[in-house]
Amino acid sequence: MADRRPWPALWIGAALGALVPLTAWLLEAALRGAALTPARVWELHRFNPAAWLLDAAPLAAGLVAYRLAREAGRRRQAEAALREAEQGLRQSAEQRRLLAQEADRLLQLNTSITGAMSEGLVLEDPDGRMTLVNPALLRLLDYTAEEVIGQHWSVIVAPDSRALVEELSALRPGGVASTYEARLLAKDGYEVPVLVSAAPLTRDGHYAGAVAILVNIADRLRQEASLQRVNDQLTRSLSELQQRNQEISQLNELSGTLQACLNVEEAQAAIARLLPRLFPGTAGAVYVNDTARGRADLAAAWEDETAFANSLGPDDCWGLRRGRLCLTAPGQADPVCRHLVAPAARAAVCAPLLTQSEAMGLLVLQQAETGLTFTEAGLRLAQAAADSLALALANLHLRETLRQQSIRDPLTGMFNRRYMEESLERELRRAARRGYPVGVIMLDIDHFKQFNDSFGHGAGDRLLQTVGEFLRVHIRAGDVACRYGGEEFLLLLPEASPQVTRQRAEHLREEIHHLRPEYRGQRLGPVTVSAGVAAYPVHGQTAEAVVRAADDALYAAKRLGRDRVSAAQPESVD
Known part of the structure; x- marks a missing residue:
C-alpha cells in the first residue's frame, strides 16, 4: 500500500481549532461595539495567559489528532503490508508445494522412463563423471x-x-553431437559392442555435460557376421559353381573333340591342346596302353615334359x-610311384583310364611347385577328366577295331578285298592327276x-598266315598288300612301272621259296607262288581293267607250269 501522510487533515484541524476562539472574540467585540484590530488582539492576549492557553488548545488538539491520525495510518499500512506478506507467503508456499509435486512427478516420470528403456542411458557432468546410469546399462x-555414479566414463569403456x-x-563442449560404435567393458571384463549416440547439454548458455544413449549391438553384429558368413559362403559357392561350369564346359569340349577324332594321333593332339586349359599351372601327361608291348607310351605332355618318362x-x-586314382603327396605314408620325377618334393595324381576294368592308359598330374597339393575339387576334376579320356580312347579303340575288322582279313591280318578296291580307285585317281603309273601284282599259292x-x-x-606276314614285311611303306580271296593275294604298288612291278614280283617269288612254316611241330613246304603283273595305264584305264589284266596274267603263269611271274599282254588292255 502507498504511504499517504495526513497533512491536509492536520492543517484543517488546526485551522478549525484556532477559528473557535477567534469567533468568540469576534462575537464579544461585536456585542460591545468595539472594532477588532491586531492591536486589540494583542491587548486581549498580552496580560491573559488563559487566552493564550485557550487559543493554543485547539492547536494542541490538532497536533494530537495529527499524531493519532498518522499513527493510525501507519498501523493501517503495517496491517496492509502484513496482509500482503501473509498472502505472498501463502502463495509462495503453494507454489513451493506445486513445484515440489511437479518435481516429484518429473522425477518419477524420469525414473519410469529410464527404468523402462531397453537402451542404456548415461548422463555426464562437464568433467566426464557419470551422474546418472539407467538400470538397462547397469544390467x-x-x-x-x-x-559407477561419480566415476569417469572411461571406467566402463574398453581399452x-x-x-x-x-x-x-x-x-562435445563445442556443441558437437556424434554417433559411433564402441565397446564397453563389463564388470567381469567382457566387452560389449554398443552404438553410442551422444549429445551435449547446456545450461544458461554454458556446457553442462552430455547425455548418451547406448544400444547393445551384439545381436546385430552376430547377425551381420552370420550374414557375412552366409554371403561369403554364397560367394565361394558361386565362384565354385562358375569354376565347375567352366570345367564342365571344358570337359564337354574335350569329350566332344575326342569323339570327333578319327584316330589316336588326332586324339593325342587334342589332349595336348585341351588338358593344359583344364589344369592350368599343373604339369601333366597322358599315357596310352600298347597292348602288344604290354606298356603304356607317352601320348601327350604339357608344362614340364621332362618330368615324365x-x-x-x-x-x-x-x-x-x-x-583307382592314387594321390602322392610329400610326407605321406602311401607308396610312391616309380615313374614320378622328384616324388618327394611335388604332389602328384595318377588316374588310370579305365573302361569296364580295362586300363586304356593313365593320366598323371604333378604340381609345378613344392608345397602345393590337390584339393578335393581338383581330385574330382582329375577323375572326371580320366573318365572322359578313358571313354574317348575306348571309343577310338572300338572304332579302330571295327574299322580294321571291316578292312582287314581276320586270318592273315592283311587288308581285305574291299579295302583293296577302295585303295586302288583312290590311287588311280591320284595317278591320273599326277601322271605316274600304278603296278598290280596278283599272287596265288x-x-x-x-x-x-x-x-x-x-x-x-x-600257310596263309605265313605268306601274308611275309608280304606285309617285304613291301614298301606306300604299298598295299591284300588278301584277295582264298589263296590269292594282291599287291598295289603306287608309282611303279610295269618293269619295276615285274621285278618286285620276281623278288617276292624267290624269297617265298625260303619260307618254312611249321604247324604242330611239322615243317610245311616247300612253298611256291605264281604271279601275274599289270600296270596302269598300260594295261588298263580303270581299276577293274587293271585287276582283270593281272588276274589273266596269273592264270597264264599257272598254265605255263606255276612258280613263275607272267606279265599282262598288250592285248589285255581295255
Whole structure:
C-alpha cells in the first residue's frame, strides 16, 4: 500500500481549532461595539495567559489528532503490508508445494522412463563423471549404481575404444553431437559392442555435460557376421559353381573333340591342346596302353615334359596296380610311384583310364611347385577328366577295331578285298592327276588245295598266315598288300612301272621259296607262288581293267607250269 501522510487533515484541524476562539472574540467585540484590530488582539492576549492557553488548545488538539491520525495510518499500512506478506507467503508456499509435486512427478516420470528403456542411458557432468546410469546399462555391464555414479566414463569403456571416445568427447563442449560404435567393458571384463549416440547439454548458455544413449549391438553384429558368413559362403559357392561350369564346359569340349577324332594321333593332339586349359599351372601327361608291348607310351605332355618318362610298365604305377586314382603327396605314408620325377618334393595324381576294368592308359598330374597339393575339387576334376579320356580312347579303340575288322582279313591280318578296291580307285585317281603309273601284282599259292588236303585246314591257315606276314614285311611303306580271296593275294604298288612291278614280283617269288612254316611241330613246304603283273595305264584305264589284266596274267603263269611271274599282254588292255 502507498504511504499517504495526513497533512491536509492536520492543517484543517488546526485551522478549525484556532477559528473557535477567534469567533468568540469576534462575537464579544461585536456585542460591545468595539472594532477588532491586531492591536486589540494583542491587548486581549498580552496580560491573559488563559487566552493564550485557550487559543493554543485547539492547536494542541490538532497536533494530537495529527499524531493519532498518522499513527493510525501507519498501523493501517503495517496491517496492509502484513496482509500482503501473509498472502505472498501463502502463495509462495503453494507454489513451493506445486513445484515440489511437479518435481516429484518429473522425477518419477524420469525414473519410469529410464527404468523402462531397453537402451542404456548415461548422463555426464562437464568433467566426464557419470551422474546418472539407467538400470538397462547397469544390467548390461553387471554394475550397481553405487559402483559407477561419480566415476569417469572411461571406467566402463574398453581399452581399444577409449581413444575414439575421448576424441569425440573433446568435441562435445563445442556443441558437437556424434554417433559411433564402441565397446564397453563389463564388470567381469567382457566387452560389449554398443552404438553410442551422444549429445551435449547446456545450461544458461554454458556446457553442462552430455547425455548418451547406448544400444547393445551384439545381436546385430552376430547377425551381420552370420550374414557375412552366409554371403561369403554364397560367394565361394558361386565362384565354385562358375569354376565347375567352366570345367564342365571344358570337359564337354574335350569329350566332344575326342569323339570327333578319327584316330589316336588326332586324339593325342587334342589332349595336348585341351588338358593344359583344364589344369592350368599343373604339369601333366597322358599315357596310352600298347597292348602288344604290354606298356603304356607317352601320348601327350604339357608344362614340364621332362618330368615324365617316355613309357611305363603296369607295375611302375600304383594307380594302375590298384585300378583307382592314387594321390602322392610329400610326407605321406602311401607308396610312391616309380615313374614320378622328384616324388618327394611335388604332389602328384595318377588316374588310370579305365573302361569296364580295362586300363586304356593313365593320366598323371604333378604340381609345378613344392608345397602345393590337390584339393578335393581338383581330385574330382582329375577323375572326371580320366573318365572322359578313358571313354574317348575306348571309343577310338572300338572304332579302330571295327574299322580294321571291316578292312582287314581276320586270318592273315592283311587288308581285305574291299579295302583293296577302295585303295586302288583312290590311287588311280591320284595317278591320273599326277601322271605316274600304278603296278598290280596278283599272287596265288601253288597247289594250295592239295596242300590243304594233305596237312589239314589248320596247316593251310598257317600257310596263309605265313605268306601274308611275309608280304606285309617285304613291301614298301606306300604299298598295299591284300588278301584277295582264298589263296590269292594282291599287291598295289603306287608309282611303279610295269618293269619295276615285274621285278618286285620276281623278288617276292624267290624269297617265298625260303619260307618254312611249321604247324604242330611239322615243317610245311616247300612253298611256291605264281604271279601275274599289270600296270596302269598300260594295261588298263580303270581299276577293274587293271585287276582283270593281272588276274589273266596269273592264270597264264599257272598254265605255263606255276612258280613263275607272267606279265599282262598288250592285248589285255581295255
